[in-house]
Amino acid sequence: MQTVFSIGVDALAYGMVLFVISIGLSVTMGLMRVVNLAHGAFAMIGGYIASYAARDLGLGYAVAVMLAVVGTILIAIPVERLLYRRIYGQPELTQVLMTIGITFCIIGIANYVFGPTLKTIPTPEALREPVSLGFRTVSAHRLFVIGCGLAVALGLWYFIERTAFGVKLRASVDNAAMAAALGVKTQVVYAVSFAVAVGLAAFGGVVGAELLPIEPYYALRYMVTFLVVVSVGGAGSIPGALAACLLLGGIDTTGRYLMPEFGEFFFYLAVIAIVWLFPRGLAGRAK
Amino acid sequence: MALLANSDTISTAGDRRARLTRDAIGVLVILVLAAVGYFLFPNNLALLTRIIAIALLVLSLDLVTGYCGVATLGHAALFGAGAYGAGIAAAHFGITDPIAMLAVGIVAGALAGLVSGVVVLRAHGLPQLVLSIAIVHLAHEAANKASGWTGGSDGLAGIMPDAVFGLWQFDLWGRTAYVFGIVLLLVAFVILRQIVRSPFGMLCRGIKQDPVRVRAMGASVHGTLIKMYAISGAVAGAGGALNAISTQVVGLDSLSFTMSAEALVMLVLGGTGSLYGALIGTISFLWFEDVVSAANPFHWLTIVGALLIAVVLFAPKGLYGSFAAYLERRGRKGR
Amino acid sequence: MSAIFDVRNLKKMFGGLAVTNDVSLSMAPGDRVALIGPNGAGKTTFVNLVTGNILPNSGTVTLGGEDVTRLGPTERVRRGLVRSFQVTRLFSEMTPEEHVALAILQREGRSGKMFASHRAMPDVMNEAQALLAKLGIAQLAHHRVSEIAYGQQRLLELALALALKPKVLLLDEPAAGVPQSDTARIEQAIADLPSDLAVLMIEHDMDLVFRFARRVIVLAAGEIIFDGSPDAVTKDARVRQAYLGSYADARSVA
Numbered sequence: 124m125q126t127v128f129s130i131g132v133d134a135l136a137y138g139m140v141l142f143v144i145s146i147g148l149s150v151t152m153g154l155m156r157v158v159n160l161a162h163g164a165f166a167m168i169g170g171y172i173a174s175y176a177a178r179d180l181g182l183g184y185a186v187a188v189m190l191a192v193v194g195t196i197l198i199a200i201p202v203e204r205l206l207y208r209r210i211y212g213q214p215e216l217t218q219v220l221m222t223i224g225i226t227f228c229i230i231g232i233a234n235y236v237f238g239p240t241l242k243t244i245p246t247p248e249a250l251r252e253p254v255s256l257g258f259r260t261v262s263a264h265r266l267f268v269i270g271c272g273l274a275v276a277l278g279l280w281y282f283i284e285r286t287a288f289g290v291k292l293r294a295s296v297d298n299a300a301m302a303a304a305l306g307v308k309t310q311v312v313y314a315v316s317f318a319v320a321v322g323l324a325a326f327g328g329v330v331g332a333e334l335l336p337i338e339p340y341y342a343l344r345y346m347v348t349f350l351v352v353v354s355v356g357g358a359g360s361i362p363g364a365l366a367a368c369l370l371l372g373g374i375d376t377t378g379r380y381l382m383p384e385f386g387e388f389f390f391y392l393a394v395i396a397i398v399w400l401f402p403r404g405l406a407g408r409a410k
Numbered sequence: 411m412a413l414l415a416n417s418d419t420i421s422t423a424g425d426r427r428a429r430l431t432r433d434a435i436g437v438l439v440i441l442v443l444a445a446v447g448y449f450l451f452p453n454n455l456a457l458l459t460r461i462i463a464i465a466l467l468v469l470s471l472d473l474v475t476g477y478c479g480v481a482t483l484g485h486a487a488l489f490g491a492g493a494y495g496a497g498i499a500a501a502h503f504g505i506t507d508p509i510a511m512l513a514v515g516i517v518a519g520a521l522a523g524l525v526s527g528v529v530v531l532r533a534h535g536l537p538q539l540v541l542s543i544a545i546v547h548l549a550h551e552a553a554n555k556a557s558g559w560t561g562g563s564d565g566l567a568g569i570m571p572d573a574v575f576g577l578w579q580f581d582l583w584g585r586t587a588y589v590f591g592i593v594l595l596l597v598a599f600v601i602l603r604q605i606v607r608s609p610f611g612m613l614c615r616g617i618k619q620d621p622v623r624v625r626a627m628g629a630s631v632h633g634t635l636i637k638m639y640a641i642s643g644a645v646a647g648a649g650g651a652l653n654a655i656s657t658q659v660v661g662l663d664s665l666s667f668t669m670s671a672e673a674l675v676m677l678v679l680g681g682t683g684s685l686y687g688a689l690i691g692t693i694s695f696l697w698f699e700d701v702v703s704a705a706n707p708f709h710w711l712t713i714v715g716a717l718l719i720a721v722v723l724f725a726p727k728g729l730y731g732s733f734a735a736y737l738e739r740r741g742r743k744g745r
Numbered sequence: 746m747s748a749i750f751d752v753r754n755l756k757k758m759f760g761g762l763a764v765t766n767d768v769s770l771s772m773a774p775g776d777r778v779a780l781i782g783p784n785g786a787g788k789t790t791f792v793n794l795v796t797g798n799i800l801p802n803s804g805t806v807t808l809g810g811e812d813v814t815r816l817g818p819t820e821r822v823r824r825g826l827v828r829s830f831q832v833t834r835l836f837s838e839m840t841p842e843e844h845v846a847l848a849i850l851q852r853e854g855r856s857g858k859m860f861a862s863h864r865a866m867p868d869v870m871n872e873a874q875a876l877l878a879k880l881g882i883a884q885l886a887h888h889r890v891s892e893i894a895y896g897q898q899r900l901l902e903l904a905l906a907l908a909l910k911p912k913v914l915l916l917d918e919p920a921a922g923v924p925q926s927d928t929a930r931i932e933q934a935i936a937d938l939p940s941d942l943a944v945l946m947i948e949h950d951m952d953l954v955f956r957f958a959r960r961v962i963v964l965a966a967g968e969i970i971f972d973g974s975p976d977a978v979t980k981d982a983r984v985r986q987a988y989l990g991s992y993a994d995a996r997s998v999a
Contacts, residue, residue, distance in 0.1 A: 158536055209723060215535060216481045217722055220678055223483075223671055224718030231712025343667065347543040354537040385555055391548035395529060398541050402533035609850045610859045612843055619836040626796075626834070627851050627909060628822030637857070 128259055130380050133334075136265040138372025139272025140331030144345075145352040146279060146364050147320025153296045153359020154316055157207065158215055160222040162324055163342045163349050164229040169195045169325025170337035171233060174242040184247045188329050195325035196318050203317050211313075226342050234339040242337040244329060264333060271330050275323065279361055292316060296359050348375075351394050357404030366405055370397070433603050436686065437596060443693075444592045448585075455584040457700060459656045462591035465692040466598060466649025467669075468676045469685060470519075473642040475674070476682030477606055478635055479618030482530060483670050484542035487549040488643040490665030491522030492650025494566065497660040498559055501568040508571045508580075508590065512651045519647015520640045522549075527639025531632060543667060550665045565661040569654055580655070587656035594652055598645055602685055605641065614638055615683075675718055681728025690730045748807070749774050749943050750826070750913040755794055755804035764790045765801070766967040772913065772943040779958035779975075780947045783988055787967040788947050792917060796828050797821045809912060825912030829905075831921055831947075833898045835890045841901050842886040845873040848908035873908070880904045880934055896927030903934050914938070916946040920953060932956065963987065 148162040173191040176182045182190070206225060210218045250267050253260040283289040294302040295312045303309045328337070335345055352371060356363030371393070378389040447458045467489045474480045495518025499505040505514060530541050553560045560566050573579040578586045605611050613634050616624045621631045654660050663669060672695070680691020698717075703710045725732050750772040757765040764787045772778060782788050793799045795806060797818040805814045808824050816824075836844060846863040849872055850856040863869050877883040880900045885893050890901065899919065906914055919935060920928045935957060938944055948954050954961060954975065961978045963971035965987035971978055978984055 152536070158539065206719060215539075216475065216479075216678075216682075217726065219481055219483070219539065220674070220718050221722045223674075224715040224722065227711045227715030227718065229715075231709060231715060234711070235709065347540060347547060350536065350543070351540045354533075354540045358536070386551045387547065388551040388555060391544045391551060394544040395541060395548065398537050398544070399529065399532050402537055404537070605859045607862050608859045609847065609856045609861065609863055612839070612847050612863070613851075613856050615839065616836050616847060619838055620834050623830075623834040623836065625819050626822060626828060626830070627848050627905070628819050628827075629851050629856055630819055634857075 125259075126380065130376055132261050132265050132269075133380075134373040134376035135369070136268040136272075136372075137331075137334050137376050138369040139269050140327055140334050141348065141352055141372055142272050142365055142368040143275050143327030144324050144331065145327075145349045145356075145368065146275065146361065147316075147323040148349055149353045149356060149358055149360065149364045150279075150283075150292075150296075151316055151320045152353055153357075154292065154299075155211055155313055157211060158218040158222065159207075160219060160346055160350070161225040161229065161342070162320070163345045164226045165195055165199055165321045166324040166328030166331075166335075166345075166349075167233065167337060167339075167341040168198060168229065169328035170244065170332050170341070171237055171242060172325070173329040173332070174244045174337060175237075177245050178243065184245070184250075187244065188326065191329045192322045192325045196322050199318070199321040203314070207317070226346070230339050230342050237339070239339055242332075244332045244337070246333075268330055268334070271326075275326075276361065276365060283361070288312075288315070347391075347394065351398070355397050355401065355404055360404070363405050429607070433600070436603070437600065440592070440596060440599065440689070444588075448588065452583070455588045456656070457696075459584055459587050459591045460653065461693060461696045462588075462595050463649045463653040463656070464673070464676070464696060465595060465689055466652065467646050467673050468680075468688040468692045469598065469602060470642040470644075470646035470649065471673050471677050472682060472685060472688040473602070473606075473614075473638055473645065474635075475677060476684070476688070477611065477614045477618060478638055480530065480635065481539060482526075482542040483539060483667065483674065484526065484530070484544070484546035485642075485646065485673055486665055486667070486669035487526055487546045488519050488522045488646035489650040489653075489669070489673075490546075490549060490553070490660075491643070492516065492519035492647025493654045493660045493664045494553065494560055494650070495519070495647065496651035497566045497569050497654040500571060500654070501566055502559065506570055506572045508574050508655050511571060511655055512594070512648060515647045515651025515654065516644045517647070519650060520644040522647070523643015524636065524640045526643070527636045531635055531639070542670075546665060546667050546670050550662060550667075553662055553665055560660070560662075563662055565659050566654075567659050569658045569660070571655050571658070580658075584656065587652075591652050591656065594648060598648060599685065599689075602645065606685065610634070610637070672714070675714060677728075679717065679721055679728055681731030681734075684730055684734070687728050687730035691728060694729065747810075748772060749809055750945075751805075751807040752795065753805045753807070755791075755801050755806070757790055757794055757799065757801050764967050765794060768804070768964070768967070768969055770962060770969065770972065772945065774912070774941045774943055776943045776945075776960065777958050778943075778945050778960045778962060779954040780945060780962045780964060781949070781951075781954060782964035785966075786964045786987075788964055790967075791964065792828070792915065792947065795915065796826065822909065825910075826915070827906045827909045827911035827913070828915040829902045829917055829919055831917040833895070833902050835898055835901060835905075837891040838889060840887050840889060841877055841882060841893070841904070842870075842873055844890070844901060845876055845904050845908045846870070848905050849873060852909050876904050876908055879937075881930060894927075896923045896931065899923055899927075899931055900934060903931070907938075911942065913943045913945065916944060916948075918948055919946065920948075920950065928953075 144166045148159060151157065152159065169191040172194045173187040176190045177184060177187040202225065206221060210221045246264060250264045252263050254263045254266060283292060291302065291307045291312050294307055295309050299309050335341065352364055352367045356367035374393045375390045378385065382389065451458060467485065470488065471485045474482060492515035496511040496515035499514040500511055505511060526545050529545060530538055533541055554562055571580055574586060574590055580586045613624065613629055617631050617634060624631050650664060653664065676691040676695040677688055679695055680689065681687030699710065702713055721728065727735060748771040752768060752770050755765055755768045756763060768791065780788060794801050797816055801814065805812055807813065808821065808826050811824065813821050813824060846869050847856060849869050850863060874883060874886065877886050880903060882897050882900050885897060890898060903919065920931050923931060932953065946957060958975055961973065961975050962969055963978065963984050970983045970987060971981050
């Protein structure tokens with residue numbers, strides 16, 4: 124029973140981390156129709172910045188998180204301007220190549236700057252203590268991660284459904300040409316969404332660092348995980364992404380607990396099975 | 411009318427001769443390069459043989475990506491299937507005749523191609539890409555877990571191929587393996603040139619350009635692609651088997667995502683959809699890797715990434731494609 | 746003459762809406778039928794139902810006496826139901842000769858051959874040349890499709906359809922998007938279609954309809970409201986209502 128409970132909490136926390144990191148990818152893919160394999164690399168950059176700020180500079184956790192988000196966005200802006208702009212509307216293969224190229228570069232640079240070792244992000248005292256729920260104790264960090272995931276989901280929902288920008292965003296996702304004709308500055312919508320997506324990735328990379336450890340191959344190791352969330356959940360769909368994250372988090376965590384010797388075997392098997400059953404995503408929207 | 415028909419048959423025969431000549435030149439160039447490599451780098455034949463094995467993988471990738479337009483990041487699974495197929499046949503079943511090992515590798519590759527084709531072609535776009543990545547990861551994890559058969563992360567050792575036709579023993583310098591590889595590459599190349607030019611190859615190119623039109627002609631898109639995937643698997647499997655035979659060991663890296671991605675990089679670097687591009691891309695990439703990683707192994711990934719970005723931005727047709735386009739432009743001006 | 750192509754009580758619902766409602770039509774070899782209707786009448790859905798891209802909720806499609814209602818698009822093509830597209834769909838990197846040769850090989854079940862070249866098959870090459878010559882584009886046989894004019898691409902579409910030797914040919918606005926100067930050649934090509942072929946043309950251009958069709962079918966709001974001679978169609982009250990009514994609606998909206 125204890126195991127089931129632990130698996131449940133870990134799965135929920137893991138799913139939430141996946142959600143925070145991937146939701147930006149999902150929205151930008153729905154919006155710009157770009158197959159972006161480098162998204163995980165931005166989460167990794169966030170993790171590195173936070174680790175550097177908290178461990179080497181001795182700054183507080185909250186400050187480190189802020190720095191990571193802002194810093195990653197600042198790094199991403201020129202990348203978007205110089206490289207991503209060139210592949211909007213290009214064939215899928217071109218997008219794959221460009222974004223894999225970006226991923227490889229970021230991995231190589233991270234390896235050069237920070238070395239191949241694992242980087243930790245010291246968390247504040249309060250997050251390290253176990254929290255009693257009355258009948259069970261849980262790691263405060265897990266609860267914090269779950270809370271972050273819920274906050275992001277709610278915040279995004281509000282942002283997309285209830286704000287003027289959200290209206291423009293949804294219009295652009297549905298039909299960019301039409302939105303542009305109606306006076307929506309799609310370039311601005313793209314730029315803001317890209318920045319938000321990258322910022323969320325960095326945020327997820329930092330708060331999830333205990334579950335997805337920061338090291339140079341992070342961007343490759345979890346590439347398929349983030350992509351599968353989008354393709355299973357359906358690009359641009361928040362509920363779809365949330366469902367996909369919880370499902371995949373559950374499968375991966377259960378596999379690790381019960382059959383660690385199989386590594387990620389069951390995870391990839393599940394990925395294939397899910398995409399096989401829902402080739403157009405859980406939400407069922409084509410492309 | 412008679413005159414017209416006459417001139418037509420002449421032009422058809424002429425066309426055919428021109429194309430055969432071009433293929434003959436291709437074969438000749440490969441032979442010359444092979445001889446040059448043999449005499450210039452007698453101590454580096456192992457690297458040259460590895461280039462040949464990878465070239466088969468990249469050729470095989472060109473079949474599905476370049477000719478059929480299916481983007482995949484999991485093609486190493488087919489190469490690895492061939493390598494492990496040949497390796498396991500030798501190490502566990504005593505099938506040590508190199509031709510038989512090659513045959514096992516080809517069959518294993520074709521089967522892996524068939525399976526991944528069925529899986530990958532289930533979806534389109536991003537989900538398709540995800541499936542292809544998941545396949546190579548799954549194969550990797552499976553090979554890692556089944557260490558009794560595959561040697562796991564230590565690699566599969568104990569592969570001792572016999573002499574080729576009982577005459578040519580595999581030597582320490584890798585001369586036999588090199589010649590074996592060159593012959594294999596030539597045979598594969600000639601067969602593939604034939605296939606891509608055949609009605610079947612034309613159908614594949616059609617699918618890449620407009621699958622709806624292909625269906626409207628009454629042809630099966632899915633069936634054709636699956637067939638091509640199996641052929642592609644056979645070629646990649648041959649490459650894997652060659653690698654197993656020449657290095658006498660099979661490692662998990664032959665089933666890796668990185669290998670799949672690098673194969674794609676090599677293909678795009680050389681240029682898709684011509685087979686020549688696949689060869690040129692493989693040679694340039696692996697030669698470059700050898701030079702650069704000897705200088706600084708840590709920067710290798712950065713350089714590959716930068717190379718990819720540069721190709722996408724500045725030479726989207728690849729080395730061979732850009733060269734061919736240049737020739738075509740000049741030829742037209744000349745006319 | 747017996748029907749080569751027969752549609753019975755075809756019905757297709759999207760949600761609660763019947764986009765094709767109880768449509769029946771029958772064609773004999775040699776028929777020249779035009780299908781017209783105002784925008785939104787359900788012509789596209791009808792084409793998709795007939796070609797097998799979508800399945801009907803009820804009703805049957807029969808081709809040469811065989812029920813093909815549940816067969817997919819490629820199966821129908823193989824049984825002789827061939828269509829052209831409203832916007833050309835061609836292989837931009839291939840030549841007209843390759844297009845037609847591929848269609849001929851596909852028709853003969855030889856498109857899967859791996860160790861042969863169509864250029865080494867005199868029968869295929871001669872047929873392809875003859876077909877391209879018949880449509881007046883033989884001189885372009887070796888150019889890439891991306892390099893030839895749109896009007897000529899439309900002629901190639903026709904050549905492709907003919908290469909499949911159809912029993913029933915569905916022409917979806919064959920002259921759409923073609924400059925005025927080239928329409929005459931396309932019209933001529935349509936007039937020259939084999940006399941035993943049943944042709945169903947979906948068309949907006951009424952001049953073309955009157956020159957081509959010996960029978961006109963009018964589709965409005967998913968139903969056939971007229972099926973008769975071209976002379977009678979303009980005098981039919983329901984047809985006038987459907988066209989002028991929607992025209993008036995369109996004006997009041999604008």
